[in-house]
Ligand SMILES: *[C@@H]1O[C@H](CO)[C@@H](O)[C@H](O)[C@H]1NC(C)=O
Ligand SMILES: *[C@@H]1O[C@H](CO)[C@@H](O)[C@H](O)[C@H]1NC(C)=O
Ligand SMILES: *[C@@H]1O[C@H](CO)[C@@H](O)[C@H](O)[C@H]1NC(C)=O
Ligand SMILES: *[C@@H]1O[C@H](CO)[C@@H](O)[C@H](O)[C@H]1NC(C)=O
Ligand SMILES: *[C@@H]1O[C@H](CO)[C@@H](O)[C@H](O)[C@H]1NC(C)=O
């Protein structure tokens with residue numbers, strides 16, 4: 303029992319110290335507790351006491367931004383060639399009313415952390431109406447969009463899209479995810495409040511961008527969206543990476559649980575916190591719950607969690 307208690311407090315310590323390491327071109331947040339200095343927030347976004355990054359709450363027509371504090375070098379400064387990058391994060395979108403909310407969130411690479419003048423609602427906190435489509439935006443985003451806006455040609459109210467300087471996506475697909483051994487996409491409701499694991503990988507040599515989704519921390523071999531693109535004209539030498547979310551007349555709470563980013567390499571899935579993966583809603587969430595997921599994740603396969611709690 304004593305040994306188990308020691309393990310418990312050791313894990314508790316690791317859990318509370320959130321950021322394991324960070325370098326300018328690589329970082330990982332297993333949760334956002336104590337990450338305040340390294341994450342720049344604006345709009346309604348906040349880091350909750352339980353370490354969950356909440357981009358928006360149920361306030362109508364609001365914007366939430368959270369960007370990594372330091373700019374990241376996206377190009378070889380000698381040759382001008384853009385680098386490959388990889389990012390992984392877990393998110394949840396919890397609508398105000400069951401299945402009714404808005405508008406979505408986007409992983410964002412931009413030349414500023416503030417995205418000044420950007421609008422809420424269908425603009426996802428990324429642009430305003432006059433900026434749309436302008437090359438000078440230098441915005442690349444992968445949107446997880448829960449409201450269909452005909453002016454942007456949205457395919458439905460539950461899609462993943464690649465946005466370059468505009469909200470009219472360059473490519474989009476209905477949200478699905480794959481399980482091993484089945485090439486049929488599984489139904490996925492972005493605004494179900496479920497914790498969803500996402501990977502975004504850009505290969506600057508193949509000129510290919512892939513978005514992969516899962517309900518667990520293991521990465522399926524099939525991506526949901528694969529798009530041939532040269533991002534080098536969009537990226538400047540240094541760019542900021544982060545997230546943007548917005549609400550409209552109807553709102554959703556948009557959450558990020560953990561996030562990793564790596565230049566020229568494969569980002570790791572942030573934390574065992576995502577291994578034990580069940581339906582999640584805001585109401586169930588609290589620090590204890592997160593810790594339960596984390597600890598259960600650590601003992602996955604090697605330890606029986608139930609014997610740990612019941613002994
Ligand atoms: C913030 O990042 C620096 C390095 O950029 C790192 O040394 C520090 O531990 C990080 N702090 C937190 C609270 O994440
Ligand atoms: C930039 O490119 C040059 C020439 O190919 C190479 O020697 C150098 O290592 C590259 N720098 C980085 C940071 O990749
Ligand atoms: C749109 O945002 C830009 C800043 O990016 C700002 O200069 C411009 O005034 C904004 N336009 C409107 C109509 O708000
Ligand atoms: C992306 O779409 C915009 C229009 O929305 C277009 O101007 C741009 O050329 C497209 N870029 C790529 C790489 O397809
Ligand atoms: C693959 O997934 C689809 C959609 O969920 C399901 O209908 C089908 O039975 C699955 N096939 C196999 C072989 O598991």
Ligand SMILES: [Ca+2]
Pocket residue numbers: 405424447448449450451456
């Ligand atoms: Ca939309």
